[in-house]
Amino acid sequence: MPEQIQRKLLIIDGNSLLNRAFYALPPLTNRDGEHTNAIYGFLTMLFKALEEVKPDHAAVAFDLKAPTFRHDTYTDYKAGRKKMPMELAEQIEPLKEILDAMGLYRIQMEGFEADDLIGTLARMAESDGMTVAIVSGDRDVLQLVTEQTQVMITKKGITQMDVYDPGRFTEEYGIPVERFIDLKGLMGDSSDNIPGIPGVGPKTATKLLQEFGTIENLLEQAETISNKKLREKVDGHRQEAVLSKKLATIITNIPIEVKMDELKLGELSNPEVAALFRRFEFNSLLERISAPADFKSEKTADKHLWPEMTTIEALQELDRQVQQHQEITWHTLTDTNAEGWPSPVAAAVTIDGNTGWWLDCRNGKYMALAREWIEKWLGDPSILKKVHDLKLEKRAWRTVHIPFNGAPFDVMIADYLINPSKASYDLEALALHYDGQKVVTAKELWGTGLKRKKQTELDMEAMVAYLVQRTALIHRLTPELKSQLQELEMLSLYESVEMPLAFVLAEMESEGIELDAALLKEFEITYAKRIDDLIKQVHEAAGTEFNLNSTKQLGEVLFVRLNMPPVKKTKTGYSTDVAVLEKLKNEHAIIPLILEYRQMTKIKSTYIDGLLAIVNAGTGRIHSTFHQTVAATGRISSADPNLQNIPVRTEMGRQLRRVFVAREGWQLIDADYSQIELRIMAHLSGDPGFIKAFKEEADIHTRTAAEIFQVSEENVTGEMRSSAKAVNFGIIYGISDFGLSNNLNISRQQARLYIDDYLQRYASVKTYMDEMVTQARDKGYVTTLLHRIRYIPEINSKNFNLRSFGERMAMNTPIQGSAADIIKVAMVRVADELKKGNYQARLILQVHDELIVEAPPEEVEPVSLLLRQAMEEAADLSVPLKVDLSVATNWFDAK
Known part of the structure; x- marks a missing residue:
């Protein structure tokens, strides 16, 4: 006969885990202001328990507000407990709604506590031949431990659990688990207001039980207790001991009308659960309930639905549909070429979202065949292109000299406007948030690190499935996102500002800015020398040599050797962060030297060494990446390098701007909003x-x-x-x-x-x-x-x-966000006017409220006028917008 599989029941102590999660996690809210930290923590612990226990049955037990039989027995039971915080109370019903949507059996009963329901379910399951795992933050349930039932007690927030079986219990408590209720009877429990015997703590109670076994035996033989004071305590509080044991005992035989089959665990994932997770913005938990990404999804196995563009007939049929509908959904798989530019590897296109075509851009024959058609579709501004990350699409196709024009719909930017505080707007995040589904990630397709595949090593079927999943997703999301933009009154902002700005940023990234490498190397020598001098001066001031980069060694020098007053201590020792050093600035001459050392080393590593490492070999320029979907305020940010953070507070930091120069014979025109x-x-x-x-x-x-x-x-x-x-x-x-x-x-x-x-x-x-x-x-x-x-x-x-933080954001965001809006409008206008005027000048840099245009000498005057006008007329305010404008061959002099 085949071996019978052991069935497992997981029982969750609902109120206990919810309470644990609430106090373990910082306050969290969704954008509607609903508190979510307890729900999130509870679900995190639930999923962890499901992974560890791997049950086939599950139940969650909750307390009700109504009094229980224990209150009838002892009117002061749980008296004096603090009222549940409103922020926690409001999360109970939403959690129950989620559990019900997940199909988890939920139980609560008037007159009884969750512990009694847990105990009864555990014993019923044991009788049915099942093993049981109970998860709780309350050690009261340890009395339910048996050979068939283990108890998992949460500890250290929500990430770790102690697992108890009879052996572990005895090892820790020194008594068999059957004596746990006797232990509670003697000790009492202040959290539940169970009296116990006054003055009897864990050690004394354990010794008594090791000697007498039970409370009943102890009371019968109280006269044999050798310690007189203890004997008097026991003898004088007999009733309290018996009552306390009764109050602490979990009832395990409540007449519950439930069959074990009703607790059977089903599929936790469904559209209702996904919708609730999206409502509460549990993006990381969405991954847990989503089906694993599959390279064979989206009907890719059917070659008739998504054929390759390899024939004139296929291209003609696609063109016929494009001309008929005047729109396409387009997605490109890109890679970085030898020159450091993004370039197309493969692309997919669909009209209806169900059928489509794909193209292997690595195949010279098919690429040559399709080039004319692709130029026609992507270059025609009258054809709507639905995409994800327009800026990347434009730059990738620019690499192969194919224009990307028109007014597309970018689901990435749309989602950013709708949900401006999300951590990610990649297609994986969008799929989880809107569909509750997983799509194959770029990392899964390419591999990572040393195992990253070359283009020639990509699996063809996996690549096609990857493209099709994403292209179909973009098509599905477009109408929903457009509708939300309209509802939120942001469609105009999207169409008039953000979408044209994506084109502008793509051009700026391609243009880059020139670097004076020789001057930068001079800075490298100057900074290295100054840093060495500072190290020597710090060592002289300290009277000893030590590692300035070691927080521990620096702390010992400042607060032990030099006897300065400690400002802040951490678990690992004295804090020496900038805030601490600023407060100590006037305490000793060593502090200003350390502050300067830190600033100099940061500038050198980040900007001097960093800039030299990223100069493009082909252009001799650096090409910063401008991020349009990062800051919740709407501000543009940059990376590789982060030009927004070029230091300006110190003279040496400001001097760094000298290395950013105009190309030979040209000028930089710097225009900066005044007090915008x-x-x-x-x-x-x-x-x-x-x-x-x-x-x-x-x-x-x-x-x-x-x-x-x-x-x-x-x-x-x-x-x-x-x-x-x-x-x-x-x-x-x-x-x-x-x-x-x-x-x-x-x-x-x-x-x-x-x-x-x-x-x-x-x-x-x-x-x-x-x-x-x-x-x-x-x-x-x-x-x-x-x-x-x-x-x-x-x-x-x-x-x-x-x-208070929220109040400050409410005051500041309309101002800071409006400044971001205005400079974006100005950037779009400047780029548009330069194009209309057939100027060679190009917008190359945006930093905070400042725009920089690179122009040949004959265009400096007209472009300066154009730049000033575009910026000062970017918004119609009740006060004039004013721009400070200057011209020079490098950024420092222009500024």
Whole structure:
């Protein structure tokens, strides 16, 4: 006879795990402001238990609010417990909804606690020949451990569990598991308000049980207890001991009308579960319930549905459909070529999402055959192209000299506008979020590290399946995303700003900026020498040599050898981070040297060594990647290198800009918005004082200083102006008196006076800030001038720090986000005007509120006018936008 498979039942202690998760994880909310940390933690532990136990049956038990038989027995049972926090209470019903959608058996019963239901189910399963695993954060359930039932107690947050069987229990507690309720009876339990015998703790209780076995035996033989005080305690609290044991005992024979077949575990994944996970933004958990990615999905096995473009007849048929529908869904598999550019490896196209064609771009014969048709489809601006990552598509096809024109629909950018705080907008993330499905990843297709395949090693069938999955997904998502953009009133922002901007950024990446390699090498020598000098000076100041890069050694030098006051300690020793060193700046001459050393080594490794390593051998230029879908505010960021972070606060940092130069004989035109965020604040708040100052082209910081310090503008000192500037920009970012006091090195009281006086004099600014906070609380989000949305779930948090952070975001986002919108509009206009005017000049760089155009000498004057006009007319505000413009052969001089 075949061996019978042992059936397993997993029982989850619902309230216990939910409570554990709530306190183990930081506050989390979805964009609608619903608290989710307890649900997320619970589900994480549930999936972990399912993986470890591999049960075929499962149940989740919950407590109800109604009193139980224990309350009837002892009116003070669980008295004094703190009320459940509202943020936790509101997560109970949504969790139950998810569990029900997953098809997990859920049980709760008036008059009994979850522990009693767990115990009863465990004993029923044992009688049915099953093994049982109970998961809980409460050690009370350890009394249910048997040879057939193990208990898993969560520890250290939500990632680890202690597993108990009878042997493990006895080893840890020194008594058999059958005596656990006697132990509770003697010790009591303060969390449940079970009295026990006063003064009897774990050690004493364990010794008594090792000697007498049970509470009953102990009470019968109390006179034999050798310790007089202990004997008197036991004798004087007999009733409490018996009552406590009764209260601690889990009932295991509740008449539950349930059959084990009802607890059978089914398929946890279904559209309802996926929809709930999307609602709560559990993107990582979506992967757990999604079917594994399959190279053979999307009907790729049927060669008739997605044939290869290898014949004129196939190309003609596709062209007929393209001309009929005037739209295609297009997706390209790319690789980096020898020159460092993205280039096409293969591509797929569909009209209806169910059938389509694919092309192996590595095959010269088929590529030559299809080139004319591809140029026709991709180059025709009247044909709508549905894509993912337009910028990459444009750059890849540019590599093989095929234009990518028109007004496409990019699902990546659409998802970014709809969900601006997501960690990823790749197709894998979109598939999980919208479809609840997995698609094959690029890593799975190519492999990674030393095992990464070459183009010639790619499996043809896997490659086609990869392309088809993604192309079909883009087609499916387009109407849904477009509908959401329309509903959120962001379709205009998408079509007029973000999509044309993707084309502009693609051109900027291709153009790059020239680097003066010789000057950079001079900097390398200068920095290396200065760093060596600093190391020597630090060692001299310390009176000993040590490793400056070792936090431990530096901490010992500063706080032990030099006896400086420790500011902050960590688990591993003294903290020596920048904040700590800044506070110690005036304590010893060594501190400024260490700060300079850190800054110099960071600049050298990141920018000097880093820039030399990424100069393109073919162009002699660096080609930064501009990210359009990273910052929730709408700001553009850059990488490889991150030009947004070129240091400007120190002279040596600023000098680095000298290495960024115009090509020989050309000029850099640098145009920088003047105080754009303050101008936006003036417009949004409608403050008459601010508007008047900007219209009169006054120095806004001097004007503010005169208002705050109640002096004439002529009498404003440099220090007053600096303070006013800190307040002006601080207000935009919702600065606190603590933050301003640190910035200006003044008392918090003085900082509070500055802020209060400012907001009193510019009352409309205060009103506007309050309105933004109110809007965020009511709607859950704020918007920019162009209606870009940013969700701020933190605004309604009960946690003061989180709520304060949300309030600052509500005040700042409309201003910072509007500044991002405006410079994006300006970039699109500049690029468009340069193209219309047939100029050789090109927009090559964007950093914060600054644009840089590279132009030949004969175009400098007209392009400067064009650039200024495009930027100053990018938005119609109640105050003028002003641009500071300069021209030079390198970025430093242009700035």
